[in-house]
């Protein structure tokens with residue numbers, strides 16, 4: 163007699179288990195370094211993967227950037243709520259605590275990186291568990307990693323809570339070896355460079371044209387894989403705190 167039990171198709175992967183305390187994950191980098199685009203695609207994938215997610219938008223988009231994560235979420239839902247950061251940055255930690263879902267991930271989108279005491283960046287750095295530095299692999303951009311690392315060291319020096327810093331190579335080109343060289347240089351200097359990169363894509367269906375459109379869910383795509391890599395990195399970071 164034929165087995166009448168439902169045949170369940172196994173998942174291609176185990177879901178990432180996020181510890182109950184959740185992960186606060188901040189996006190940092192210069193204007194145009196794909197902070198907003200990368201976070202949008204990750205939110206879509208986290209939500210699709212069943213990870214409770216949300217984001218706080220503290221970005222003020224500049225000239226060479228599309229609109230904000232908040233605007234995007236209003237045009238096409240990520241399946242995860244996006245809220246605007248409080249006008250008073252003093253309240254940011256309260257906001258992050260309030261909206262961090264248990265066992266989930268709260269993303270924080272920030273404006274172009276500036277290392278100044280009065281900007282939101284130092285505050286944000288001291289509040290997140292994981293700081294993702296989006297970096298285009300060119301020689302000049304490497305300075306930005308140093309700037310962020312020394313900012314983190316400054317927070318550490320005054321006894322503050324410091325995040326795990328990871329680097330996302332952004333807008334990498336398949337034919338160029340700049341990304342490989344940058345990856346090697348950063349790795350040798352002791353930085354953690356994420357395995358998955360945000361590829362440079364300008365086609366109509368590419369990452370560069372995805373603003374305000376629904377997120378195509380594909381866990382074999384670059385951003386699908388990155389969403390899983392960062393959830394894993396974040397889960398490890400908060401477990402060892």
Ligand SMILES: Nc1ncnc2c1ncn2[C@@H]1O[C@H](COP(=O)(O)OP(=O)(O)O)[C@@H](O)[C@H]1O
Nearest residue numbers: 193194195196197198199227361362363369370
């Ligand atoms: N992978 C990509 N390839 C090409 N262009 C991209 C890519 N990701 C984002 N862009 C484009 O680059 C600009 C800046 O991206 P954005 O995500 O707004 O960066 P940021 O938030 O760091 O300022 C936008 O016009 C966006 O559409």
Ligand SMILES: [Mg+2]
Nearest residue numbers: 197198221227
């Ligand atoms: Mg942005």
